[in-house]
Each structure stands twice: as C-alpha cells, then as structure tokens.
Amino acid sequence: MPVAITAARATDFLSLARAHAAAPVDWPFAPRFDPVRRWYGRLAVTDDHEIWLLTWLPGQGTDLHDHGGSAGAFTVVSGELVEQTVRGGALVSSAFGPGEGHRFGPHYVHRIVNAGARPAVTVHAYGPALTAMTRYRLHDGRLSVESITKAGADW
Incomplete structure (x- = not known):
C-alpha cells in the first residue's frame, strides 16, 4: 500500500522524507x-x-549548492553521509547515519559527501518541487x- 501523506504534514519535510524512507516496498523502483x-x-x-531517492558510493558527493528557493530535508536510509555548511567563511561538517536527517530552509547552502567505506541511500523532500539549483x-x-x-x- 503506498505511503499516505496528508497536505497538513507537507510542510514538515523531514517527516515526509522519513515516511517515504520507512516504506521502501512502496518505492516505484529499487535504488541503483x-x-x-x-x-x-x-x-x-x-x-x-x-x-527523491539518492544513492552515494564511497567518495561520491555534491558541490556546494542550494535548492533554488525550495526548502527541504533529507534522511539517511543506510550508510553514512557528511554534510558541510559554510559558517564564518569556513566549511563545518556534520555526520548523519541511518535514521538521522536534517531540515533546511529555502536558501540553505550545503555540500553532501559519502566519506565512509560503504554505499549510502538517502531520501530527500523538497517544497515546492525543485526548479533550479545554484552551485x-x-x-x-x-x-x-x-x-x-x-x-x-540539466536533470
């Protein structure tokens, strides 16, 4: 049975990401x-x-980017990721393991990388839907x- 998400919960992107992450049998495709x-x-x-469902092999990551005015969140399904944000002109790192995640606002700039030795799978929620990303x-x-x-x- 597909994940039922109500409009009232739509503003809590981390809850949305976690609800979808908790129901992999409802995903329309398997991670690749x-x-x-x-x-x-x-x-x-x-x-x-x-x-969105994303996969990360060890060493794979993003550039520093925002989500073009969309707010959002991500949660880690498996593996571990490191998120880097800019504070005081320097990169600050935070690690996220299975079940952990993070909410962010519409002008949030970050970078995510799989710095571990195992593949990682994540679920991301964005609202409104992504139209652009700035690197x-x-x-x-x-x-x-x-x-x-x-x-x-471009994607």
Whole structure:
C-alpha cells in the first residue's frame, strides 16, 4: 500500500522524507548505484512537494549548492553521509547515519559527501518541487556562484 501523506504534514519535510524512507516496498523502483556519479530518482510528486531517492558510493558527493528557493530535508536510509555548511567563511561538517536527517530552509547552502567505506541511500523532500539549483565555490571565505542548473534541462 503506498505511503499516505496528508497536505497538513507537507510542510514538515523531514517527516515526509522519513515516511517515504520507512516504506521502501512502496518505492516505484529499487535504488541503483552508478560508479561514475550519484544516482537519483524521483519517488513522488504533489502540488506542493516532491520526494527523491539518492544513492552515494564511497567518495561520491555534491558541490556546494542550494535548492533554488525550495526548502527541504533529507534522511539517511543506510550508510553514512557528511554534510558541510559554510559558517564564518569556513566549511563545518556534520555526520548523519541511518535514521538521522536534517531540515533546511529555502536558501540553505550545503555540500553532501559519502566519506565512509560503504554505499549510502538517502531520501530527500523538497517544497515546492525543485526548479533550479545554484552551485557555489568557497574562496577566501566567500561564496561565489559557479553555475545555475534547471530542472528538465540539466536533470
């Protein structure tokens, strides 16, 4: 039976991500692992949010990025990830293991990497649905825009 998520819970992206993570039998596809780059697939979409499944082999990660004005959250299904955020002009790291996750606002800049020795699987929720992502570079303690990618054109 598919995961039933009500509109009233839609603003709690971490609860949405955890609900989907807890029901892998309802996923429309199984996680896949790509040795070249992170793999991702959209599990669900509604009028006000979307849910993504991502996989991370050891060493795979993202650039510093935001989610184009969408708020969201992620939860770790298996493995361990390190999230890096910019504070005081430097990267600060936080580790997340199975069942752990993090909420973030619409202008949150972070980087995620699988720094462990095992593959990782995560579920991410975004609202509204992603339309763009901005990638950043940290140089001399300051962020500068590297690129902007668009949904439907770049992913």
